[in-house]
Amino acid sequence: MSVVAIIPARYASTRLPGKPLADIGGKPMIQHVYESTLKAPGLERVLVATDDRRIEQAVKSFGGEVLMTSRRHTSGTDRLAEVARRIKADWLVNVQGDLPFIHGDTIARAIVPLRRNPAVPMGTVCTPIYDAAEWHNPNIVKVLRDCAGFALYFSRAPIPFIRRDALDPGGNKIIAQTGRRRSQLWGYRHLGLYVYRRAFLLKFARLRPTALEQIESLEQLRALENGYRIYVAEVDERSIEVDTPADLKKAARYLKLRAS
Numbered sequence: 001m002s003v004v005a006i007i008p009a010r011y012a013s014t015r016l017p018g019k020p021l022a023d024i025g026g027k028p029m030i031q032h033v034y035e036s037t038l039k040a041p042g043l044e045r046v047l048v049a050t051d052d053r054r055i056e057q058a059v060k061s062f063g064g065e066v067l068m069t070s071r072r073h074t075s076g077t078d079r080l081a082e083v084a085r086r087i088k089a090d091w092l093v094n095v096q097g098d099l100p101f102i103h104g105d106t107i108a109r110a111i112v113p114l115r116r117n118p119a120v121p122m123g124t125v126c127t128p129i130y131d132a133a134e135w136h137n138p139n140i141v142k143v144l145r146d147c148a149g150f151a152l153y154f155s156r157a158p159i160p161f162i163r164r165d166a167l168d169p170g171g172n173k174i175i176a177q178t179g180r181r182r183s184q185l186w187g188y189r190h191l192g193l194y195v196y197r198r199a200f201l202l203k204f205a206r207l208r209p210t211a212l213e214q215i216e217s218l219e220q221l222r223a224l225e226n227g228y229r230i231y232v233a234e235v236d237e238r239s240i241e242v243d244t245p246a247d248l249k250k251a252a253r254y255l256k257l258r259a260s
Contacts, residue, residue, distance in 0.1 A: 003111060004045045004089040005037050008076035009097040011052040015139075015244050020055050020097050022248055025255040027062075029242060030055060032100035034064045039104030042111065043093070049083045077219050081205035084198055092201055096192030098242045100251055101258075106237045110195045113149075113231040121200035122223060123231040124151075126188040127238065135186040139243045141218060143190040143232055151230040154190055154218050162186065191237060194220070204228070 009030055013019040020030040030048060037046045047065040050056055051073070059066040067086070073079045080094050091114060093107060110125045126143050134140050138156040146152055153159065196204070210225040212218075223230055240251045 001090040001115075002044045002088065003042055003091045003093060004047070004087060005040065005043050005093040005095050005107065006080050006083050007033055007037065007046070007048045007095050007097050008079045009048050009050040009052070009055050010076075010079075011050075011055060016242070016248065019242065020050070021058055022242070024100055024248070024251050025259075028058050029100050029248075029251075030058060030097055031062045031064070033095060033097050033102070034059070034062070036100065036102045036104065037095050037107065040093075040107035041104065042108060044089070045087075047083070048097075049079050051079075075219050077201075077205055080196075081201055084201050090198055092196050092198060094192075094194040094196070096241075098247075099192055099239055100242060101239045101254065102191070102193065103235075103237055103239065106191070106235045106239075107193065109233045109235050110193055113233060114195055114197065117231075120231045121197055121228055122204070123195040123233065124220070125191050125193055125233050125235045125237065127191060127235055129186045129189045130184065132184070132186065134189065139247075140241070141190040143188050145188070145232050149231055149233070151220070151224060151232050153224065154216070154220055156216055156218070159187065188232075188234070190220075190232070191235075191239070192241065200228070 009020040011018055021028045024032055047067055048059045049067050049069050051069050051071040056066050067083055069079050069082050084092050106125055110123050113123050114120050129135050135158045141154055142159050143154050144152040144159055207222055207226055210222045212225055213221040240254055242248055242251050
């Protein structure tokens with residue numbers, strides 16, 4: 001089975017215009033995403049899909065593969081589907097262009113459930129949230145899963161609501177061990193990474209946007225509202241997601257610390 005990773009990139013980001021070309025440690029962010037994705041095992045190709053010539057030139061300048069796509073696309077999924085029609089691939093991995101330091105193992109973990117179960121049309125990943133500020137941040141998407149690991153819902157709101165006396169299924173307080181300290185496990189953060197079977201992606205892109213998708217501005221809700229299951233693998237990924245100028249500064253600090 002051939003697996004191709006595609007990084008959709010557009011210049012006109014609402015919260016951070018020109019985000020793919022934002023400088024982090026002397027490199028444009030799109031280059032960090034591209035190089036991080038290349039480290040994932042099992043990928044046949046990695047390419048950037050964009051409608052902007054500035055991004056195209058940036059990708060070519062560091063030796064990356066890039067495809068120009070239509071300017072009419074309103075979502076990254078639509079851009080991904082256009083590429084899927086033009087290349088040969090059984091599975092397509094959508095790596096969001098705002099994850100400059102995503103781990104290769106995280107990408108690999110997202111693919112595993114589809115390899116194991118041919119009935120799974122789409123997969124993604126999540127990571128625990130231990131910080132209250134992240135929990136309440138609408139730029140950080142939260143996800144709820146069922147007992148089998150499939151998504152119940154995605155939201156920008158802090159879900160589920162946690163009562164002060166909330167207990168886990170074993171009757172214990174909802175806390176988790178992190179290093180030497182014990183801290184609140186607030187829930188799970190969804191990372192912008194998706195794996196699709198090619199046939200499902202093309203079908204998904206033809207579906208009309210749904211009410212919850214538009215309310216939350218989260219494309220994955222279109223799949224849930226239409227009755228399709230999304231497997232959500234838990235990963236150990238504390239990578240920074242860049243949505244705002246403040247996130248960009250945080251990414252620069254993270255890179256400095258990693259290099260020291």
